[in-house]
Amino acid sequence: MDLSLTAEELRFRDELRAWLEANVPEDWEQVREEALQDRFAFLRSWQRKLYDAGWAGASWPKEYGGRGASPMQQVIFWQEMARAAAPPMANALGLGLIGPTIIAFGTEAQKMRYLPKILSAEEIWCQGFSEPNAGSDLASLQAEARLDADHYIVNGQKVWTSYGWVADWCELVVRTDPNMPKHKGLTVLLVDMKTPGVVIRPLRQMTGEAEFNEVFFRDVRVPVENVVGKVNQGWDVAIGTLMHERGTFGAGLQILYKRNMDRLIELSRGIQRNARPASQDPIARQRLAQCYAEIEIMRLNQMRAFSRLSATGVPGPEGSIQKIFWSELNQRFQQVAQELLGPYGQLVGRDGHAIDKGVWSYGYLRARGNTIEAGTSEIQRNIIGHFVLGLPRSY
Amino acid sequence: MQFGLSESQEILKDSARKFFAGECPVSEVRRLMETETAYDPDLWRKLAEQGYTGIIFPEEYGGVGLGKVELILMMEEAGRALLPGPLFSTVALAGAVLDAVGTAEQKRKYLTPICRGEARSTLAMLEAAASWDPKDAQIEVLNGKLTGEKLFVPDALVADAIVVVARNGVFVVDAKDSGIKTAAMPAMDLTRKLYSVRFDSVPVEKLGNADGLAKGLDVATAALVGEMVGGMQRTLDTTVEYAKTRKQFGKPIGAFQAVQHQCADMYLETESSRSAVYYAAWALQENAPDAAVAVSIAKMYASDACRTVGNRGIQIHGGMGFTWENDLHLYYRRAKASETALGDATFHRERIARLVIDAGAAVAQGA
Ligand SMILES: Cc1cc2nc3c(=O)[nH]c(=O)nc-3n(C[C@H](O)[C@H](O)[C@H](O)COP(=O)(O)OP(=O)(O)OC[C@H]3O[C@@H](n4cnc5c(N)ncnc54)[C@H](O)[C@@H]3O)c2cc1C
Secondary structure, X not given: OEOOOOHHHHHHHHHHHHHHHHHOOXXXXXXXXXXXXXXXXXXXXXXHHHHHOOOOOOOOOHHHOOOOOOHXXXXXXXXXXXXXXXXXXXXXXXXXXXXXXXXXXXXXXXXXXXXXXXXXXXXXXXXXXXXXXXXXXXXXXXXXXXXXXXXXXXXXXXXXXEOOOOOOEEEEEEEOOOOOOOOOOXXXXXXXXXXXXXXXXXXXXXXXXXXXXXXXXXXXXXXXXXXXXOOXXXXXXXXXXXXXXXXXXXXXXXXXXXXHHHHHXXXXXXXXXXXXXXXXXXXXXXXXXXXXXXXHHHHHHXXXXXXXXXXXXXXOHHHHHHHHHHHHHHHXXXXXXXXXXXXXXXXXXXXXXXXXXXXXXXXXXXXXXHXXXXXOHHHHHHHHHHHHOOOOOOX | OEOXXXXXXXXXXXXXXXXXXXXXXXXXXXXXXXXXXXXXXXXXXHHHHXXXXXXXXXXXXXXXXXXXXXXXXXXXXHHHOOOOOOHHHHHXXXXXXXXXXOOHHHHHHHHHHHHOOOOOEEEEOOOOOOOOOHHHOOOEEEOOEEEEEEEEEEOHHHXXXXXXXXXXXXXXXXXXXXXXXXXXXXXXXXXXXXXXEEEEEEEOEEOOOHHHHHHHHHHHHHHHHHHHHHHHHHHHHHHHHHHHHOXXXXXXXXXXXXXXXXXXXXXXXXXXXXXXXXXXXXXXXXXXXXXXXXXXXXXXXXXXXXXXXXXXXXXXXXXXXXXXXXXHHHHHHHHHHHHHOOOOHHHHHHHHHHHHOOOOOOOOOOO
């Protein structure tokens, strides 16, 4: 165990740190509170800037626009982004889930075609997995694809599709053989969201915003070369995506969490509690310290996981603890923020009294989805129980 | 940057596990916990032969000269085996403090016999007010003599030298001095005995530089968390095994989600404690600027986690878990003692608040 940086890592870090110091946009604080579309456009151009400087996809192979750095350098990348309070990147699912899936299962032509544009945010990606009748039990999905010469004809519906409203492409899981058992007979397709027959409807979520969508597919023609992995073996590909979603996706979240924590500590100095600043109130201090510690432990758990990844190459089922940790931690953190802000915590953007233009009321409500998206906490615990601890299947 | 154990660290951990399993199986733990001191001279000699009593001390004093990470790994395995007796108090508590505050001459004098397995030691810190903040020590040395009482001193009856935290410095006394009266403070944990120690005009030797005390205590705290992680791991393993074999309603109880999800949480809590303490050990070894915060984070998290893991483990064992015969309560008792020792979660949260909130900017994380 040696957490000191090698000469190469140090060079990487120093170069990145200097670049971030010179390039993190100053107006980012205001943008953070703007409407969804504007915020997204801003993050998209920020990612482009990172890409042009060669930082997006640090650990992706060079031939596809990455930097060819090690998984540990990827960890350093997230830590430095967090340290610099930099904005996150726009193409979150492309970077975190779909790119790694194409790297692991895609053909050479697919890698050349899709990966650079994921990194540059030229093409935004969404993940078309869940359906109205297939959520936790993903393998029971019904969207189907029928082969017609050199195309698949896709029919069906996806739901809760994050970034659907802005996505250019979708990693879609469909059933290509209805006669096989449910985990067989699935195939993963890369679908151009502008193909005729793709209909995207906003789905308003409990925060009031519509960050996710319903997506309908009606006789959508997808060329056969857009199959990722093997036909009818899409479950393996989908699981590959989900392993990243559980195990490594959370690493980017430390940017947001550290930023929120620093801001809450700062706010606590100006909030009065029992006739003194909340930062001096024993109970508020206990709560803040607990959050601070948990955010640090999240980071350390992730670092250990990435070290394991350097050795094995793929995230394993133990990655589910990362998902449980980041999602449940954010819910606890947002509750602490609400306690500290008191009645101000509930105010939304348009009210002039709202703190930080209402990001805290949004944050509290948004966190509620954390233990549902990317596989519910119950499903993550099933995975740990069965696949890590070897307990019998519970369902 | 590599957050996995190196090959030599894996080997050390592995051989420690085998050593403790072989030399101190639970039957031995149970035998020793029924004795007055839970100390066994034979076992102690073997610990010294393994180099465990000198694991972190410099080779010039007869130690092995390994780092804090290795100390934590050894303690983790000792914790898994619920090793009774004064290894923690001698090496990780008094030893780490001696190493941090003693002059070279004092280290030679006190650490050498520890490394050789010829002496044991402990740290007397708490008084009636039971504060883990060294600044709250009331006891005072006047004219080279110590008078007063210390409480909750682990393994004092088998110690040769007692390191005493006083208002005006850190001192060491000869435990066999006639001015010392030691009385047992019977407590939950049967494997680590606690004592009150009364000093009546006892001659002392002042240790070099009390500034090092905080660092010494941080090493002790990290070592304790390492031991707690081992206890959690054992509780988890035992519980998962039981959940696979115990059948009710025609199936293994581990198939019930209410049971399975508790096991998943035990795993999460154990692994998270482990990440936190491995990092703390490394930060201490490297004198990283966030070492003290890292130690408090680890102790804070593990203090709650070791209790919770114990609760879940016993719950899953049902009535069997509540019996004396089942070993889990022995770990549960140790967990409670360790939870409060060197500061519970509340104490360390306040310390984190002092180090992070009061220090102004949040401490830079990692790299
Ligand atoms: C904010 C947000 C963003 C999302 N983004 C996307 C996206 O981009 N792409 C995408 O494909 N999907 C997305 N989803 C969908 C998400 O993956 C599903 O909602 C999730 O997997 C749960 O499926 P479900 O909603 O059908 O709930 P269900 O599967 O019906 O579950 C309902 C409840 O039953 C429990 N349950 C179900 N099965 C079991 C079991 N075996 N054991 C124990 N408990 C069980 C669940 O834990 C849950 O509490 C998103 C969801 C949210 C909230």
